[in-house]
Every structure is written in structure tokens, then in C-alpha cells.
Amino acid sequence: MNTRVAFVLPCPARHYDGAVPRTSGRRTDAPFPQGSYAAATWSIPSDYGGMTSALLRRSRTFVEEAGVPVQILTFSATLDVEAMQTTLLERGELVPGVTLHNVWEDIRALPDERVAPQPGAVATVRTQGAPGELVRVEEDDDGSSLRELHFRRDGTLAAVDERRLSGRRVTLYTRDGREGRSWSSVWAVYRKWIDHVLADEPAYVVVDSKSLTKFFAALRRPGIYTAHLVHGAHLTAGATDPHGPLSRTRVPLVQHVDDYDAVVFLTEGQRRDVLDRVGERDNTFVVPNSTDLPSHTTTARPDRLRGAMLASLNGRKRVPHAIRGVQRAAARTGLDVTLDVYGDGPDRDKLTRLAKKVPGVTMHGYVRGAADRLADASFLLLTSRAEGLPLVFAEAMARGCVPIAYDIRYGPADIITDGVDGFLVPQGDIDALAATIERFVTLDDAAMESMRRAAMDTAQKYSAPAVVSQWAGVFADIERRRPRPASAPAATSSPDADRSLVRRVAGMLRRAPR
Known part of the structure; x- marks a missing residue:
């Protein structure tokens, strides 16, 4: 019986009625190991892009293909x-068996006895939220507390959740304002x-979220x-080789490769580049x-001149390059080359003004x-930076x-054979983008x-059954290796532990500035 859980939350399943069952899989060629499954991300923005779309799709396919x-x-x-669940249902992103959970939503739903006020605590009038207000941020005038x-x-x-120079404290409150349990870090709450x-x-x-890399690397739960x-x-x-500058948000990835049971890449090229930097590992896929x-x-196709672009409208996607490329291709050929751009984001107004001129x-x-x-x-255009x-x-x-894409370091060259399928x-x-559009539309x-x-x-x-079977293989490999929990005491050194230490030191040396 599991005895770890002292902080019991009501945590109702969202959209899926019933307990999440343990399963050994149903449909994939390689069945999933018995257990429960989850996806972790920081949030689901209303204008979510590729990462969140991929997470939602993978979650659905786990249900539909593997049970x-x-x-x-x-x-x-x-x-x-509640609002996001409605949105995802309207978009067809949720299916029975996929449930949406949030730590703060479940804290809000805690019954007062689970908030655990001190015996004899007196009800107190606390700050009230406005209708629909979930979070409010307050800062002291001197900036000493947030x-x-x-x-x-x-x-x-x-x-x-109070943050002072002296430290951090997260405190729960009952509905009548009595102070309850508290923690000295938000990670402890998580x-x-x-x-x-x-x-x-x-x-x-x-x-899935890079924002959670450090937290889950440090989680270290046996089960x-x-x-x-x-x-x-x-x-x-701008990196020119595998030892080039790291993206700031990906530094934790390189630092914590050994702290995950598996690190999964979308392309072999990126996996090899990471291993070139940190050394060979047996937990990468x-x-x-x-x-x-x-x-x-x-x-x-009724119109061979019609291009499309699906992208979040932000600087990383470089949508102006696609618009200019189509404009120059049309001028070079004298043909009515067109482009339909689907997506939303912070640059929408600026891009709409540009598009009206083309x-x-x-x-x-x-x-x-x-x-x-x-x-x-x-044809499809992709002009991203990364x-x-x-x-x-x-x-x-x-x-x-047919895709026409910038040959950025990862992605395009892993799927496109130039001149054959894109x-x-x-x-x-x-x-060069305009010239390639011209080349294609005049074939x-x-x-x-x-x-x-x-x-x-x-x-x-990239079919669902093929990809889900690959995920089943990753989970089966994790089950096979069943790594010793990091929190368990080690009485003596072992060859495996010694090799792990050598790998970590080698990785640190490879990560050293050159």
C-alpha cells in the first residue's frame, strides 16, 4: 500500500469519468508496461503552438492506440x-481517458480539513478575489516582498505564495480565513x-516543458x-558545431541528462549532437x-501556385521571410503565387499589416x-530560426x-530528402527561398x-501506430533497466556506480567552455 501521501487532494478527473486504470496496453505491437501515464507541461496557452499540440496529440494516441x-x-x-477544458473539447483535443489537472486548481478545491488549520485557530477576514480572479500579484513598495x-x-x-529576501513560504487558508499548512518552497508543494x-x-x-526540466530531474521518487x-x-x-553556445532555456537539459530515466529527441541528429557534448548514454532515444x-x-491540386504556412506568429518563426519569399517568387515568375498563413501569436497585428501590402x-x-x-x-513554407x-x-x-524549408540544424533535413519529397x-x-518556390511551381x-x-x-x-509503438519501446526499456532510486542509500560502491560517476565527470568536461 502506498503510504507516502499525507497531503490528500480531491483532484477529480477532468473529462474522463472514473479512476485512471492500470494497464498493460491493448493495441500496439509493443505493449506498454503496466502502470499509469502522464504528460507534464507548465501550462496550456489559448494560442498554443506545436509543442502543446504534439503533447495533446500524443496523449490522445496513447489512449486510442494503446488503451x-x-x-x-x-x-x-x-x-x-475549466475554461481550458471547454476550449480543448471544442477543438476536439480531449478524448475520454485524457484528463487535465493543475496543482493550484486542486489546492483551491481542498476541503478545509485538508488545509489543516491549527487547533483553536480563529476565523479571520482575508483578502477576497474579484469575480473570476484566480491569481493576484502584490509587491511591497520597497520591493522586499512579492x-x-x-x-x-x-x-x-x-x-x-510569498517571496521575501529571507526566503519563500507557501501557506494554505481555509474558506473562513484560518491559516493552514505551509511549505518553505513551491517545489515542496509540487x-x-x-x-x-x-x-x-x-x-x-x-x-514536455523545458520549464519543468529541473523539477522532474530532482523529483527522485522510487515509483x-x-x-x-x-x-x-x-x-x-548561430551555433556551428555540437559544442557551440547552448540556448539558455536548454542548459538544464544538458546538465540533467543522467537524472532522467529517458531523454527523448525528435531527431537522430539532435541526439547525436547532445551525446557528442556529454558522452555516450544508454538512456537516450x-x-x-x-x-x-x-x-x-x-x-x-486545383492550384499549384498556392502555398501555406502553419505557425505561431512570433519572431522565432520568421513569417516575414515567407511573405517576402512568395512576393519575390511572384515577381520573378509573373505568376499569381499565393500564401495562406494559419496561426496566432504576439506578432499578428504587425504581420497583418505586412500581408496587406503583398x-x-x-x-x-x-x-x-x-x-x-x-x-x-x-507547398508548405517553414522559415523558423530553430x-x-x-x-x-x-x-x-x-x-x-510539398515542404519548402530553411535548412536549420534540426528538423527539416531529418525528414526531407532535398529535391525528392521536399x-x-x-x-x-x-x-534562395524565392528561387526554390519558383523552381517548384514551374515543375x-x-x-x-x-x-x-x-x-x-x-x-x-509518422503514423500514430508507428510512433506509439516506439514510445512503448522507450517505456519497456525503462522498465527493463529499473534504475536504483537515487534516494536509496548505497552501502558500497559498485561497478555500475563507478561507471556512472565516470560518465558524469566526462560530461562535465565536455560541457566546459572551449
Whole structure:
């Protein structure tokens, strides 16, 4: 019987009625090990992009292909779980068996007896939240203290996260204002919550968010196994070799490779670059994102001049490059080359103003099921500074839409065979992008059809059954290795421990500045 859990939360399943069952898998060629499964991310923004889309899709496919229910664990204090659940249901992102959870939402729902006020504590009037207010941030005039106030939906104060120069304190409050349990770090709160939501052991957690890399690396629970999925590039855009500058947000990845039961990359190229930096490891894997393969596909297109782009509208995606590339291709050919841009983000207004100046470019904003629009597009553009393995590639290729992409370090070259099922363009070169668009739209019919068929064949590697089977293999390998919990005492040194120490030292030396 599990006796770790002292901080019991009500934690109702969201959208899925019933307890999350233990399962040994049902449909994949390689069954999942018995246990419970979860995905961890910081939040789910309303304008979420590729990483969150991939997480949601993977969670659905675990249910549909392997019979494995999945709990999506979130940690953001500002996430309105009820509203987001409604949004995800409307978008078709949730299926029975996928449940959405949030640490602060579950704290708000704690019954007063679980808040555990001191015996004899007196009810006190506390700050009240405004209607719909979940979090309020207050700062002292002198900047010595910062407080996050967490409110229940009835406006009562549920918790205060206070940060002073002398330290941090998270305190719970009953509905009538009595002070309850407290912790000296927010990680301690997270750990208690994790102990509850993942009480059904063994539990396998796929950690998607880079913001949670350090927390799950330090979690060290005997019955919880962690797999960190690396969605983006770990090197800066200007890096010229595997030992180049790390992206600031990916430094924890390199530092904590050994602290995860598995580190999963979207491409073999990125896995090899990380291992070149830290040394060989037996806990690294490559599993791409999957995509829906349409049941009916065709290479025919009513408009060979029609391009598409699916992207979050931010600086990393370099949408202006795509717009300028189409503009120059149209000028070079005299043809009416067009571009439909699907997506939303902070740069939407600026990009909309730019698009109005370029004939044939249309900004559609967020469109549910935008991937299906690719069946009508002739080519797809990707002009990002950095990626992992863009899900949109497989979505486009499965529909016979040929990708034209900047040849950034990870992603495009791992899926595209240049000139066969797509095109690779020197990254950042808008003139080369325009020339490649021109090359494609002026192909003869037979050559264009051949590229579309090749793209559709390539996409088969990214089907849901194929990818879920690869995940089953990762979890089976974790189960096979069953690493000794780091918290367990070691009476004597062992050859395995000695080798682990050598690997860590070697990794530190490789990470040293050069």
C-alpha cells in the first residue's frame, strides 16, 4: 500500500469519468508496461503552438492506440482549467481517458480539513478575489516582498505564495480565513501534489516543458519514471558545431541528462549532437511526433501556385521571410503565387499589416483543423530560426503538400530528402527561398506528382501506430533497466556506480567552455 501521501487532494478527473486504470496496453505491437501515464507541461496557452499540440496529440494516441489513459499535469497558477477544458473539447483535443489537472486548481478545491488549520485557530477576514480572479500579484513598495494570492472561484483566499529576501513560504487558508499548512518552497508543494496524482505506481511521466526540466530531474521518487521529451533545439541559432553556445532555456537539459530515466529527441541528429557534448548514454532515444494520415489522399491540386504556412506568429518563426519569399517568387515568375498563413501569436497585428501590402498573402488567424487545409495547398513554407521536428511537416506531406524549408540544424533535413519529397533552402536566405518556390511551381506535371507521392510515402513513418509503438519501446526499456532510486542509500560502491560517476565527470568536461 502506498503510504507516502499525507497531503490528500480531491483532484477529480477532468473529462474522463472514473479512476485512471492500470494497464498493460491493448493495441500496439509493443505493449506498454503496466502502470499509469502522464504528460507534464507548465501550462496550456489559448494560442498554443506545436509543442502543446504534439503533447495533446500524443496523449490522445496513447489512449486510442494503446488503451493507456493519460493525465496532463500543469503547474501554472494562471491556468483556468475549466475554461481550458471547454476550449480543448471544442477543438476536439480531449478524448475520454485524457484528463487535465493543475496543482493550484486542486489546492483551491481542498476541503478545509485538508488545509489543516491549527487547533483553536480563529476565523479571520482575508483578502477576497474579484469575480473570476484566480491569481493576484502584490509587491511591497520597497520591493522586499512579492506575493501571489490564489483565490477560489467563490472569491475566498486559498493560498499565498510569498517571496521575501529571507526566503519563500507557501501557506494554505481555509474558506473562513484560518491559516493552514505551509511549505518553505513551491517545489515542496509540487512534490506533495505529484505524490497524489501519481500515487498509482509505477507511473511514467513524459516531461514536455523545458520549464519543468529541473523539477522532474530532482523529483527522485522510487515509483515514478521520467522521460524528458526535447521539443526544440538546444543550441543557439548561430551555433556551428555540437559544442557551440547552448540556448539558455536548454542548459538544464544538458546538465540533467543522467537524472532522467529517458531523454527523448525528435531527431537522430539532435541526439547525436547532445551525446557528442556529454558522452555516450544508454538512456537516450529518438521518437518523432505523429500525425493523422488522411484516409483519402490525392496528388491532384486545383492550384499549384498556392502555398501555406502553419505557425505561431512570433519572431522565432520568421513569417516575414515567407511573405517576402512568395512576393519575390511572384515577381520573378509573373505568376499569381499565393500564401495562406494559419496561426496566432504576439506578432499578428504587425504581420497583418505586412500581408496587406503583398498581393496574394492572407492571414487567417487560428483555424481549427488547419492541417486539413493543407490538402488544398501545393507547398508548405517553414522559415523558423530553430525547431525540433516540426509536426507540420508530416501533416503537410501526408496530404501531398510539398515542404519548402530553411535548412536549420534540426528538423527539416531529418525528414526531407532535398529535391525528392521536399526542398531544403539555406537558412535565412530569402532570395534562395524565392528561387526554390519558383523552381517548384514551374515543375512539369509528372515531376510535381512524383514529389507529392514521395512526400506521402515519407509521412507513413509518422503514423500514430508507428510512433506509439516506439514510445512503448522507450517505456519497456525503462522498465527493463529499473534504475536504483537515487534516494536509496548505497552501502558500497559498485561497478555500475563507478561507471556512472565516470560518465558524469566526462560530461562535465565536455560541457566546459572551449
